[in-house]
Amino acid sequence: MTSRRDFFKFAGVAGGAVATSSVSRVAMAALPEPVIQTSADTMAPLLPSTGHPYNPVVTLNGWTLPWRMNQGVKEFHLVAEPVVREMAPGFKAHLWGYNGQSPGPTIEVVEGDRVRIFVTNKLPEHHAVHWHGQRLPNGMDGVAGLTQPAIAPGKTFVYEFVARRPGTFMYHPHADEMTQMAMGMYGFWVTHPKGKHPLIDTVQRDFCFLLNAFDIDPGSYTPKTMTMLDFNLWAWNSRIFPGIDSLNVRLGDKVRIRVGNLTMTNHPMHLHGHEFFITGTDGGPTPKSSRWPEVTTDIGVGQMRQLEFVADEEGDWALHCHKSHHTMNAMGHAVPTLIGVDHRGIAPKIHPLIPDYMVMGERGMADMTEMEMPLPDNTIPMMTGQGPFGSVEMGGMFSVLKVRKEQKPGNYQDPGWFQHPAGTVAHEYTRPLAEPARFKAEGGQSMPRVQKTATPTSVQVRKPGAHRGH
Incomplete structure (x- = not known):
């Protein structure tokens, strides 16, 4: 890995503004050295050493790209290339990304900054980068064939524009977009306000992550780029629970969480214990x-x-997508529902034919967390994660907001599990209980039927296999 310290020794190298085009060999000698990161840890915020000061963001399981100042221009260097991303401990994917990772590093600038971004293409096909949400000259918008020639493999292009307004943005390909984004190519962009802004509050914690989805068969490493609906891995910053770091804050902190969606569907993001705006x-x-x-x-x-709230309730609060299938890993969409099916008679007959056969799903899917079923290489259980009281039974788009009174300002380290005050944890009740009231399923009708059925019927429906994905 090239260190951030090594990056800044190039701060005095000259380099002029170049139109969006291939960079010559002479100009290449003046490029800032690319910084490469391969760790999946959440890196500490990158405090600005040059340019306008600002309160930096923390990229969940990611990092911020260093820059150099060159005659008043903030210069960055992105390298589009194949990468290996650890999506969770023991599970790695062969993706495409920037500077050694998927997603690419977060780019942080200040309103009014003139920004110059060199993009080197080390992919096996052409590339272009779109700066999502930016106000900029049309020729810098990054749509291959429409606003610029595509960046051929081995070539470097340069984009230059002024960050005209503060906000939460991203960057992603606009060349063979279906393939390149399905392979993990995207990154966050944050433009901080230059001064006090009437609509932007000061916060003590500022987190960001992108929502993404992959279809990677158990035992394989590369996403299926033609998938449109049946994704089996739902991720934040190309990580899946339990590989997603917690968001660690101090009690009373004003917290901002910036989220961008680059999947094929919507995501209702839900925070426990707090309200946000x-x-x-x-x-x-x-x-x-x-x-x-x-x-x-x-x-x-x-x-x-952008979600903002005051972290005024101590504890370990879940943060997740509220689509239940998006908090699961490596799902098989064709698995039938077997709840209520009695396997006791059939299981002994199957074992001589299939010794590793295991009964699953007759009492619900929670049994999956207790099984020691052998998994294919390079995959992860569908539900996993061990909490202080047992299995959390989650996956995918799930993490925890950890609010602590003793967390120091600016300290993002994991404080461990919350120590609940006595008498504040739900527990088993062992005293006698009265019979609970129960709802009767039978009800009346606003307009009675002329002919009544002789005996009640129970409807059982199974979708035809050809209708998957509807």
């Missing part, structure tokens, strides 16, 4: 008159949202 989108800060308290907000495809 949507204070910004990829269109900029939202007017204060348009804000109301929420605990769940739906983030559509291609949208960015």
Whole structure:
């Protein structure tokens, strides 16, 4: 890995503004050295050493790209290349990304900065980068064939524009977009306000992550890029639970969470224990008159949202997508529902033919967390994660907001599990109970039927296999 310290020794190298085009060999000698990162840990915020000061973001399981100042221009170097991303401990994927990782590093600038971004293409096909949500010259918008020639393999192009407005943005390919984004190519972009802004509050913690989805068969390493609906891995910053770090904050902190959606569907993001306001989108800060308290907000495809709240309740609070299949890993969509099916007679007959056969699903899917079923190489259980009271039975888009009174300002280390005050944990009740009231399924009708059925019927429905994905 090239260190951030090594990056800044190039700060005095000269380099002029170049139109979006292939960079010559002479110009290449003046490029800032690319910084490569391969660790999946959440890196500490990158405090600005040059340019306008700002409060930096923390990229969940990611990092911020260093820059150099060159005659008043903030210069970055992105390298588009094949990468290996650890999606969770013991599970790695062969993806495409930037600077050694998927997603690429977060780019942080300040409103009014002139930004120059060198993009070197080390992919096996052409490439172009779109700066999602930015106001910029049309020729810098990054749509191959429409606003620029595509960046051929082995070539370097340069983009230059002024970051004209503060907000939460992203960057992603606009060349063979279906393949390149399905392979994990995207990154976050944050433009901080230059000064005090009437619609942007100061926060003590500022997190960001992108929502993404993959279809990777158990035992394989490369996503299926033709998948449109039946994804089996739902990720934040190309990580899946239990590989997603917790968001660690101090009691009383004002917290901002920036989320962008680059999947094929919407995601209702839900936070436990707190209410939040949507204070910004990829269109900029939202007017204060348009804000109301929420605990769940739906983030559509291609949208960015800023969630803000005061962390005023101590504890370990879940943060997750509220689509239940999006908090599972490595799902098989063709598995039939077997709840209530009695396997006791058939299981002994199957074992001589299939010694590793295991009964699953007759009491629900929670049994999956207790099984020691052998897994294919390079995959992860569907439900996993061990909490202080047992299995969490989650996967995919799930993490924890950890709010602690003793957390130091600016300290992002995991404080461990919450120590609950006595008498504040749900527990087994062992005293006698009265018979509970029960609802009767039978009910009346607003308009009685002329002919009544002789005996009640129970409807059982099974979808034909050809209708998967509807």
